Amino acid sequence: MTGSTLTHLECGACDKRHDADQLHNLSSCCAKPLLARYDLAAAQSIKGDLNNRRPDLWRYEEVLPIRDEQFAIKLGEGWTPLLTVPKLAQDLGLSRLSIKDESFNPTGSFKARGLGVCVSRAWELGVKALALPSAGNAAGAASAYGAAAGLPVHVCMPADTSMPFRVECEQLGADVDLIDGLITDCGKKIKAGCEAHGWFDLSTLKEPYRLEGKKTLGYELAEQTDWQLPDVIIYPTGGGTGLVGMWKAFDEMEEMGWIGSKRPRLVSVQAAGCAPIVRAFKEGKDSATMWEGAETVALGLRVPAAVGDFLILRAVRETEGCAIAVSEEALISHARRMGSMTGIFPCPEGAACLAAAAQLREEKWLAQDDHVVVFNTGTALKYASIWQ
Ligand SMILES: *Cc1c(COP(=O)(O)O)cnc(C)c1O
Numbered sequence: 001m002t003g004s005t006l007t008h009l010e011c012g013a014c015d016k017r018h019d020a021d022q023l024h025n026l027s028s029c030c031a032k033p034l035l036a037r038y039d040l041a042a043a044q045s046i047k048g049d050l051n052n053r054r055p056d057l058w059r060y061e062e063v064l065p066i067r068d069e070q071f072a073i074k075l076g077e078g079w080t081p082l083l084t085v086p087k088l089a090q091d092l093g094l095s096r097l098s099i100k101d102e103s104f105n106p107t108g109s110f111k112a113r114g115l116g117v118c119v120s121r122a123w124e125l126g127v128k129a130l131a132l133p134s135a136g137n138a139a140g141a142a143s144a145y146g147a148a149a150g151l152p153v154h155v156c157m158p159a160d161t162s163m164p165f166r167v168e169c170e171q172l173g174a175d176v177d178l179i180d181g182l183i184t185d186c187g188k189k190i191k192a193g194c195e196a197h198g199w200f201d202l203s204t205l206k207e208p209y210r211l212e213g214k215k216t217l218g219y220e221l222a223e224q225t226d227w228q229l230p231d232v233i234i235y236p237t238g239g240g241t242g243l244v245g246m247w248k249a250f251d252e253m254e255e256m257g258w259i260g261s262k263r264p265r266l267v268s269v270q271a272a273g274c275a276p277i278v279r280a281f282k283e284g285k286d287s288a289t290m291w292e293g294a295e296t297v298a299l300g301l302r303v304p305a306a307v308g309d310f311l312i313l314r315a316v317r318e319t320e321g322c323a324i325a326v327s328e329e330a331l332i333s334h335a336r337r338m339g340s341m342t343g344i345f346p347c348p349e350g351a352a353c354l355a356a357a358a359q360l361r362e363e364k365w366l367a368q369d370d371h372v373v374v375f376n377t378g379t380a381l382k383y384a385s386i387w388q
Contacts, residue, residue: 231372
């Protein structure tokens, strides 16, 4: 057995309790995301032992949902470096800038965190086939963990997704469906497949455990800053699991007494061609409306509607963060800016975060002495053709 202290699931909208050892998609009460809850009083004491633990996200197994060790699929996910980048910091007029480089993860993106944990848990709960819609990286990660578990994986991606994303899934043994449409259209196709064939739907926030994998970003940032946490976290937002996950992690760590009540200001970055969360934030809304005609080379940001929109907006507002959109020109030019000054060639989503940091610094929303963490969420290489 692992040390998991998972106790139950809670509806993200009404707090109703649900059994964590049954399979769930959205909550049966409100059709909203379910959040995993733990016996944090029991998990609290592991802080002192973390130095002795594996350099991957399973170091936090007490606050992860897998109960039986044999189902925890380990491909090296998590515990990515938090890199200090002094030249780039100076160029932006910041005294402390760090990049959390998620390109080190299996399949080259931080999707490995969410999919690693949720595929493990689905396998543990007896699921026989997995399915998900994806803009690219989630499909690769699902294919990898499904292959490791020996479960069939059905993915659906927009047909215009860059070739390496598709090839990766195929070589990992997944069944790949390409359609003429966006991730929301892929979602509908996958939903129909799940209903027809009994596949389990791993869509973002439509089951409780991708979020649990993603929340380890927050645990790592706390540990890597010696429990101080940065002042600001700049995060490229599609479905928002990472942002919501970190916010959840900070609450859990405060409850365990690992950190205080101070929170990093969470910044949600989107592309100007698809910015539903930014629009809702600016309009003071609690949820977002569908973005029509979504278009951006940052595939992970080409998400016109997010099930967790209300949670993203809450996380941003409660931490006194903000939501900001960047143009295609800015994100492309900031990939080179990051690359040439740090040696890190970021994915366009990571580059979008740097573009946002530059803009927020210019507007003085970022102070010179703020410790700012920018996420590079994946490798640049799968995007192949956009860099020419
Ligand atoms: C999926 C993805 C994102 C967006 O992440 P969410 O947690 O869905 O908001 C950002 N960058 C990359 C590289 C991605 O694959």
